[in-house]
Amino acid sequence: MNKIKKILTGFLLISLLVLATALTWLYSKVDSALPLLDGKKTVFGLKKTAIIERDQQGIATIKAESRADIAVALGFVHAQERFFQMDLLRRNSAGELASLFGVVALDYDKSIRKHRFRDRARAIVAQLPQEQLDLVKAYTRGVNQGLKYLSSSPFEYLLLQQEPVQWSEEDSILTIFSMYIDLQYHDGKRERTLGLMKAVLSGDVYAFLDPKGSIWDAAIDGSQLSPAPMPKEAWPSATSVNLDGKNDIALANNTQLANNIANRYQGENFPGSNSWAISGALTSTGSAILANDMHLGIRVPNTWFRASFEYPHITISGLKSVTEQIKVTGATLPGTPNMVIGSNGHIAWGFTNSYGDYSDVIVLTTNADDSQYLTPTGYQDFTFHKQVIAIKGQKAQAITVKETIWGPVIGKNHQGKSLAYRWVAHDKEAVNLTATQLEQAKTVEQALDIAARSGIPAQNILVADKDGAIGWTIMGPIPIKKGAVGETPQSWSSGDNRWQGYLIPSDYPRIENPENHRLWTANSRVVGGKMYEKLGNGGYALGARAKQIRDNLLAQEQFDEQALLKIGLDDEAVFLQRWQQFIIETVLTEQVLAQHNNFAQVKTLLTKPEVLRASIDSVSYRLVRNFRINLRDSVFFELNTSLKNIDNAFNFKSIRHQIEVPLWQLINEQPNNFIMLGGNSWQELFTKALTLTLSDMSTNQPLNAATWGQQNSSAIKHPLSSALPLLNYWLDMPSEALAGDSYMPRVQGKAFGASERMVVSPGHEIDGIFHMPTSQSGHPWSPYYGMGHSDWEQGIASPFLPGKTQYKLTLLSY
CATH class of the missing domain: 1.20.5 (Single alpha-helices involved in coiled-coils or other helix-helix interfaces)
Incomplete structure (x- = not known):
């Protein structure tokens, strides 16, 4: 023993x-994978010494003697702090995630390889102007030097048992292509959805379900577009939509809705943003003020990296050269060498996603054996490109991309006709580095001119300058469309429908210094008339956020930074207040209250005197919000199911914002001619939706404990933490109840919301405000990992400018 x-x-x-x-x-x-914070290192590619100073939060101030050396130093610090994030961005657009994560990413890679973005990135690098090419090369050298000076590979590679691959110039272009994928449709999903609806529904039904405008419109030029009237005949007609199995669908309706709790109440967000500006006429300093919060999915680390650049810039004035010291502060995107948003003392600029129409689905006419397709010059052969996808732990797979003169073939429609995709992202105009010139711009006019020459996913850009001017335009390429090219797939074989190049800068829509001294954008339609015709509609957001921001701006005559931050943190549920009244007045009738004892508590909650808000302690907000979603899904359940059965490409999510307009009209008018109701009466539908809402909220708890904060608690995670749950505590941000939601200025979901909040007045950056979730660092042992996150959560005003230097790293040239 x-x-x-x-x-x-x-x-x-x-x-x-x-x-x-x-x-x-x-x-x-x-x-040993922690970044260098202090000391001296010799870096290949630098012309002179560069200094990287960091404050307590790790915000980097980079000082150099040239813009090229700024790029080297920025690449160095990006690689040291965020290389794994950069790697994911380039692999995401290149369709190379399977080589890192294995077969789990293979289907995604296959879907993205249709666009051949790595090939396109190489072509773009080859035609960049020399100054921009030099900047990308300098940045690339800095990235690879920064990676080299890590004593060990970033910890993610250790967990994945992989080695990082060095950065190349084309990878910076791929990083911007990743933003295209995030901010625009890469698969024509919305256009294919609308195309199916238009093909199988009658004209009046399609127009009703695809409204052009609503009461929520808040365009900055005051233009209004009207929704279509309710269809008068029975709809959808049995001749247009296959109604076989209607009873089976009706029986499945409540079961499927009830079993879909996990996804049903997810936020209705899509990548977007808010931005607003007020002119110097409304400030005490005479300088304009800009506010911007860009809405994206949020994970650890955050999309942006905060930085400040200081460098001399030489311009030629007459026969003399003039040297000016540039100081620009804001947010950078790891993987690229420029300041994305910020302020340089003369101008401040910010973005919201445009949602104009920058792509088109094309219906192909093919020959009998599908080997050729019809073009304006006759039948042509398809072209084919082999793509080899590396897969971790498995043999590589080869796929073939089928292409036309317009773009890749992306599938077939419900009639079996092949579809091609024309997209701005496929053209050389898609990406350039012209946006770096914003760092030296001095006026709104200069900034808007730069915007019209820039290659990024098309954005609404708002600019404010030191002299009090404000302006809006689109930043990014805008295609010129001819013929019946719009929201639904069309044939281009005759040549009547086509793209005819891109708008020249002088033709860009723009608004400068409006009479009311205010500008705002929030992903909804910004302008009407001729300017709207140039942009088209690529899936604008409902204007609820824009309207609320506009009304808040018009309610005041004097502003400072704190006043604009308050607008950005507004969680009043203006959008849902009419839904609150609908429940009280239409759903909770005396007869219904008599039949459902638990509904009395609902009426008590909803008739309280306080204003409805998406505050963390509000039960009423959660109830009204979730009721609307349940009722919407129930009203359109049978129609959506029928359309999905006709073509699996149908995607309700892509049109969910515009559906609010017909939904509201349907539930208020309660027409008898809507033959896909899914219940015996409208009142029965209302009662079932409320019953389902209460059942979900009261699971294992009383109704008065079911707060909005309980449902809207943050889940901001590192990409690897789901696969490695033991590391959650170190990698993920703590879960906290969060105020805000989709249809209000304070956009906030579990892992979605303001990826930054910036409020700044050019020349008065000392008074500026900047919030950012998670933190600067991608390493959980960094001294500033997670620092600044609580200010973002709570909306506490934190400084725009970097603070006192805590760390200083000197980069020496050879």
Whole structure:
């Protein structure tokens, strides 16, 4: 027995020693992947010395003697802090995630390879103007030097058992292509959805379900577009939509809705933003003020990296050269060398996603064996491109991309006709680095001119300058469309429908210094008339956010930074207030209250005197919000199911915002001619939606405990934490109840919301405000990991400018 005990004891001691050794090795590897914060390093590619100073939050101030050296130093610090994030961005658009994560990413890679973005990135690099090419090369050298000076690879590669691949010039272009994928449709989903609806529904039904305008419109030029009237005949007609199995669908309706709790109440957000500006006529300083919060999915680390650049800029004035010291502060995108948003003392600029129409689905006419397709010059052969996809742990797979003169073939419609995709992202105009010129711009006019020459996913840009001017335009390429090219797939074979190049800068829509001294954008339609015709409709957001921002701006005559921040943090549920009244007046009738005892508590909650808000302690907000979603899904359930059965490409999510307009009209008019109701009466539908809402909210708790904050608690995670749950505590941000939601200025979901909040007045940056979730660092052992996140959560005003220097790294040239 003693011998066995000795053996077991020895085995245990050896096991503990092995475990301790392994943990020590792991600790040393992770620890040695921390970025350099202090000291001196010699860096290839620098012309002169560059200095990287960081404050307590890790916000970087980069000082150099040229813009090229700024790019080298920025690449260095990006690689040291965020290389894994950069790697994901380039792999995302290149369709190369499977080489890192294995077969789980293979289907996604296949879908993205249709666009051949790596090939396109190489072509763009080859035709960049020399100054821009030099900047990308300088940045690339900095990235690879920064990666080299990490004593160990970023910890994510250790967990994935991979080695990082060096950065190349084309990878910076791929990073911007990743933003195209995030901000625009890469698969024609919305246009294919509308195309199916138009093909199988009658004209009046389609127009009703695809409204052009609503009461929520808040265009900055005051233009209004009207929704279509209710169809008068029975709709949808049995001749247009296959209604076979209607009873089966009706039986499945409540079951499927009830079983879909996990996804049903997700936020109705899509990548977008808010931005608003007031002119110097409404400020005490005479300088304009800009506010901007860009809405994206939020994970660890955050999309942006805060930085400040200081460098001399030489301009030629007459026969003399003039040297000016540039100081620009804001947010950068790891993977690219420029300041994305910010302020340089003369101008401040920010973005919201435009949602104009920058792509088209084309219906192809093919020959009998599908080997050729019809063009304006006759039938042509398809072209084919082989793509090899590397897969971690498996043999690589080869796929073939089928292309036309207009773009890749992306599938077939409900009639079996092949579809091609024409997209701005496929053209050389899609990406350039002209936006770096904003760093030196001095006026709104100069900034808007730069915007019209820039290659990024088309954005609404708002600019405010030191002299009090404000302006709006589109930043990014705008195609010129001819013929019946719009929201639904069309044939281009005759040549009547086509793109005819891109707008020249002088033709760009723009608004400068409006009479009311205010500008605002929030992903909804911004302008009407001729300017709207140039942009088209690529899926604008309902104007609820824009309207609320506009009304808040018009309610005041004097502003400072705090006043604009307050507008950005507004969580009043203006959009849902009419839904609150609908429940009280239309749903909770005396007859219904008599039949459902638990509905009395609902009426008590909803008739309280306080204003409806998406505050963390509000039960009423959660109830009204979730009721609307349940009722909407129930009203359109049968129609959506029928359309999905006709063409699996149908996607309700792509049109969910515009559906609010016909939904509201339907539930208020309660027409008898809507033959896909899914219930015996409208009142029955209302009652079932409320019953389902209460059932979900009251699971294992009383209704008065079911607050909005309980449902809207943050889940901001590192990309690897789901696969490695033991690391959640170190990698993820703590879960907190969050105020705000989709249809109000304070946009906030579990892992979606303001990826930054910026309020700044050019020349008065000292008074500016900047919030950013998660933190600067991508390393959980960094001294500033997670710092600044609580200010973002709570909306506490934190400084725009970097604070006192805590760390100083000097980069020396060879």
